[in-house]
């Protein structure tokens with residue numbers, strides 16, 4: 001049975017509807033008297049109380065339509081209604097005018113012409129125009145004003161005769177017919193919506209939709225359960241992800257630590273919104289990060305982004321031996337060395353030898369980790385949860401003394417458990433411990449075993465292997481046009497100082513790969529890149545940017561400069577610019 005509420009603006013209509021209601025069987029019709037905003041309040045209540053349809057008239061129907069999401073049927077002014085009123089007004093002696101919205105005046109003007117009636121018609125577009133228009137009619141000697149409720153009320157206030165265009169039985173029957181049609185359509189749509197709603201609610205993923213104004217416009221059951229507290233103000237990572245998706249119009253996937261657990265989030269750009277799918281990674285599962293730079297302090301790793309350590313120098317062979325040897329034990333290993341020389345790769349190699357891929361390798365970026373994040377991890381028993389895994393404390397020397405102390409407590413409490421610890425730092429740890437800037441017990445605890453990786457300039461024999469490994473790694477990414485390097489070009493590369501170590505070598509090879517014009521990287525190409533690097537070292541800062549070009553060109557210049565400043569290290573440049581590495585690369589193309 002259709003449950004409908006009629007909100008009618010005048011008594012006569014109320015009575016007529018009551019009368020018609022007695023003949024209607026398929027609609028459970030409730031009738032209320034209410035004009036304009038009183039009508040809106042009644043309609044809102046009705047929606048809450050499960051009414052399917054609202055029936056109203058004129059201006060009241062229009063504003064109700066804005067306020068509710070169930071169908072609102074307008075009792076249209078019919079030709080019969082206008083004819084009825086004009087016939088009546090013919091008997092009046094004073095000058096008459098019809099004032100109203102076009103739904104009334106258009107038909108009325110035609111009828112006046114057909115019947116040769118001397119009645120003026122005036123169309124208004126807003127309620128507030130009524131009073132002013134009526135005043136000018138009054139000044140021009142008009143005495144009778146025909147219109148809807150608002151017009152008639154205003155006319156009466158000005159001392160004019162107001163004649164209301166009332167609705168006849170035909171208009172009401174039409175409205176009831178329209179009610180049946182809308183109900184059928186609406187309930188079919190509602191069935192579809194509730195089917196989709198229940199499918200979304202059954203989904204294990206939490207699904208949230210954000211609009212252009214970054215407000216949540218939809219959340220499925222899981223989303224509302226887990227993230228009812230979420231706004232983009234309190235979730236910086238999510239905001240960044242949404243903004244990046246909106247900017248690139250491309251899907252993004254990222255693992256983020258929210259509210260005490262990890263979630264893998266996939267974003268999907270839609271016309272006016274961004275859909276977010278939140279998934280809990282399975283316990284102990286390695287998570288694919290897509291190889292992009294991760295701006296978060298806590299990161300799960302994937303084997304896919306790692307390659308074996310290459311190099312034939314005795315120094316790197318010693319490192320490889322240590323990795324083999326240390327992998328047989330479960331003790332913590334402290335890996336030291338300059339930036340970009342393979343500390344993380346070494347840590348990962350140990351993990352791969354000690355563990356299976358089902359146990360997590362978790363990196364805590366100590367230079368990014370905040371005191372709050374560390375506290376959060378402790379509160380949620382993070383370290384107990386991942387006892388089967390390996391925790392890699394990257395750049396541990398960057399922790400402040402408070403956090404060093406906290407970490408030592410965690411380490412002590414975890415000692416009997418299975419959790420394994422690896423740490424990396426620059427070379428000067430003994431000195432830091434001696435002068436008191438690093439926690440001695442923490443250092444001793446984590447450096448049961450030690451690996452030192454010498455800088456690349458001390459093991460130049462490795463460079464040839466590394467260059468070829470990097471070229472081959474670039475084939476799947478950019479195609480296989482470049483197949484090697486000329487001996488004189490390799491010599492140039494081998495003699496370079498490499499302050500940014502292997503990471504810098506890798507970035508330079510990528511640049512050369514992309515810039516190369518032949519199958520082999522030529523000496524001149526290497527020289528050009530080195531000249532640029534030297535220039536930057538001398539300048540030490542950004543040179544002027546030419547702002548005469550388009551925004552895209554300026555953006556490209558800025559990215560190139562930052563990239564140069566970071567020794568062509570794309571990860572660092574992307575991190576500084578707050579974008580991910582693939583976006584950076586796309587923007588440079």
Ligand SMILES: Nc1ncnc2c1ncn2[C@@H]1O[C@H](COP(=O)(O)OP(=O)(O)OP(=O)(O)O)[C@@H](O)[C@H]1O
Nearest residue numbers: 308309310311339340341342343344345502503506
């Ligand atoms: N011996 C090696 N063989 C192959 N690739 C290497 C080797 N050493 C380093 N790399 C590569 O160089 C890059 C930098 O290495 P890694 O991130 O392990 O250095 P890191 O010392 O941890 O750097 P940072 O301290 O700056 O974070 C990585 O892409 C890594 O794969």
